[in-house]
Amino acid sequence: MNEKIAFSLIHAAHSIEGHFEKALAAVNLSSPKFAALSVLVEEDQPMSLSELAEKLTCVRSNVTQLVDRLEADGLVKRTDDPSDRRGVRAEVTKLGRERHAAGLKVVNRVHEEVAKQLSAVDQSALKRALDTIQ
Amino acid sequence: MNEKIAFSLIHAAHSIEGHFEKALAAVNLSSPKFAALSVLVEEDQPMSLSELAEKLTCVRSNVTQLVDRLEADGLVKRTDDPSDRRGVRAEVTKLGRERHAAGLKVVNRVHEEVAKQLSAVDQSALKRALDTIQ
DNA sequence: ATCTTCTCATTCATATATGAATGATATATG
DNA sequence: CATATATCATTCATATATGAATGAGAAGAT
Numbered sequence: 001m002n003e004k005i006a007f008s009l010i011h012a013a014h015s016i017e018g019h020f021e022k023a024l025a026a027v028n029l030s031s032p033k034f035a036a037l038s039v040l041v042e043e044d045q046p047m048s049l050s051e052l053a054e055k056l057t058c059v060r061s062n063v064t065q066l067v068d069r070l071e072a073d074g075l076v077k078r079t080d081d082p083s084d085r086r087g088v089r090a091e092v093t094k095l096g097r098e099r100h101a102a103g104l105k106v107v108n109r110v111h112e113e114v115a116k117q118l119s120a121v122d123q124s125a126l127k128r129a130l131d132t133i134q
Numbered sequence: 135m136n137e138k139i140a141f142s143l144i145h146a147a148h149s150i151e152g153h154f155e156k157a158l159a160a161v162n163l164s165s166p167k168f169a170a171l172s173v174l175v176e177e178d179q180p181m182s183l184s185e186l187a188e189k190l191t192c193v194r195s196n197v198t199q200l201v202d203r204l205e206a207d208g209l210v211k212r213t214d215d216p217s218d219r220r221g222v223r224a225e226v227t228k229l230g231r232e233r234h235a236a237g238l239k240v241v242n243r244v245h246e247e248v249a250k251q252l253s254a255v256d257q258s259a260l261k262r263a264l265d266t267i268q
Numbered sequence: 269a270t271c272t273t274c275t276c277a278t279t280c281a282t283a284t285a286t287g288a289a290t291g292a293t294a295t296a297t298g
Numbered sequence: 299c300a301t302a303t304a305t306c307a308t309t310c311a312t313a314t315a316t317g318a319a320t321g322a323g324a325a326g327a328t
Contacts, residue, residue: 013147121263
């Protein structure tokens, strides 16, 4: 009740993340996996793991492991970078695209629910306020 | 820019969590450790790990590990529950209380910063909006 | 061209989280 | 009372995240 606003914000965010996770679980995805697939589908071509890490705002060792799991799921495959023998690139598979599309559907449903829950407030003002936070 | 409001919210929350983590790191604490110490200091008496898990909204196996680490740091000690031989209770040590006090200081500084960053918005309205989200 | 330095992905150690399985003990039910 | 069920903390397997160390290879400097 008399909680600090930062805690309210974090609590609300965790709650929403829970909704996303639950929705994605129904299509056999986790949030990190869906996020990675989203980047790869958007890019629509093989992408170096470093670049993927940058887009996901995380360290490279994390992407190595995430791509391991995505590869084990058959959603992504690693290919050699022809122009740099150090490099490895990730490419989304057909199954990966399908899974991503399924994820997108359920994620959008959660977006709608959240918007509905915030129907009483000025959402653009709220969004502006949130985006001031760095 | 044209991002969904749920993502704005999650992004803002992660940013703030990062600030808390960085501030706490300066006093040798993590967010989970600080949260656990906060509960134990507030309670001010030995507390069963189950109860601690409930207060922290996490599963018991997580608390087992967290208390392992807190105990290794000398911030908490386990004691037997005299009324239930299955039970184990966690008790904050003197060092734990000191560390928690130090953590509270830096955490409050972050709260102030966040409030300052949101100075342009109606914070009670924002807080009410956030608290509608379940 | 060789040597240094940077960058790439991976591995390792660690922290945090979950959930299933386990063993010890309480509690409830016949 | 004996047996079944529930609860306690822990362990194990796993997912996610970080950062340090590593080995391979690219790029730059002399």
